Amino acid sequence: MHNVVFVLGPPGSGKGTICAKIQENLGYVHLSAGDLLRAERQREGSEFGALIEQHIRNGSIVPVEITCALLENAMNNSGDAKGFLVDGFPRNEDNLQGWNKQMTGKALIQFVLFLSCPVPICIQRCLNRGQGRTDDNEESLKKRVETYNHQTFPIIEHFEKNGLVREVKSERSVEEIYADVVEVFNQTAKV
Numbered sequence: 001m002h003n004v005v006f007v008l009g010p011p012g013s014g015k016g017t018i019c020a021k022i023q024e025n026l027g028y029v030h031l032s033a034g035d036l037l038r039a040e041r042q043r044e045g046s047e048f049g050a051l052i053e054q055h056i057r058n059g060s061i062v063p064v065e066i067t068c069a070l071l072e073n074a075m076n077n078s079g080d081a082k083g084f085l086v087d088g089f090p091r092n093e094d095n096l097q098g099w100n101k102q103m104t105g106k107a108l109i110q111f112v113l114f115l116s117c118p119v120p121i122c123i124q125r126c127l128n129r130g131q132g133r134t135d136d137n138e139e140s141l142k143k144r145v146e147t148y149n150h151q152t153f154p155i156i157e158h159f160e161k162n163g164l165v166r167e168v169k170s171e172r173s174v175e176e177i178y179a180d181v182v183e184v185f186n187q188t189a190k191v
């Protein structure tokens, strides 16, 4: 049974940055759904490359069958890990239903780390990200924020109803955010 922490928040809230620090120090393996999709997009012979690129540029969500298979594969290939940080997933109802269908009995959701951050700050961070992504531009970001507000935030509210959400305000410095994140993991370890 894989222990899983979902890491959610608007684009540019710092999910990847904070997950990298958790992986470095707290023994969890960081799986960025976005990175897995970008790798699949480039994979020689992938039948999903064009579909993935279209969704990424459009800020829309790739069908869960593709993303969930990549996540499950990555978890199964990671050997014995304390747990997995599933970064940037689930992003909509289709993702959530697909995860429940495919992963029930195989993965246990410990909690959801929600990095909340005002959108204008998020947009500036993405525009300055400098990773050459095809979706870090005004047009794509507008759609990504729309997707986040209308499709992803309701997923966070769903988990909130189940008492699973741990919110950390993320407009602050990485150090301040990370200090609170460590506290969240420590509290979970005590339960």
Ligand SMILES: Nc1ncnc2c1ncn2[C@@H]1O[C@H](COP(=O)(O)OP(=O)(O)O)[C@@H](O)[C@H]1O
Binding pocket: 009, 010, 011, 012, 013, 014, 015, 016, 017, 018, 125, 126, 128, 129, 130, 170, 171, 172, 173, 174, 177
């Ligand atoms: N707390 C922070 N303060 C300032 N910049 C940040 C902070 N966290 C992340 N960044 C920067 O903002 C950009 C987006 O961060 P990233 O971790 O990729 O966010 P996400 O995965 O949520 O899109 C990156 O360039 C990163 O270096």
Ligand SMILES: O=c1ccn([C@@H]2O[C@H](COP(=O)(O)OP(=O)(O)O)[C@@H](O)[C@H]2O)c(=O)[nH]1
Binding pocket: 010, 011, 012, 015, 016, 032, 033, 034, 035, 037, 055, 056, 057, 058, 059, 060, 061, 062, 063, 067, 087, 088, 089, 090, 091, 135, 144
């Ligand atoms: O489970 C996922 C994760 C990502 N994406 C797509 O990949 C893009 C980039 O996701 P990522 O998490 O890398 O963006 P970030 O939030 O880190 O800026 C998203 O806008 C979606 O188009 C998706 O379809 N399903």
Ligand SMILES: [Mg+2]
Binding pocket: 015, 016, 032, 034, 088
């Ligand atoms: Mg990211």
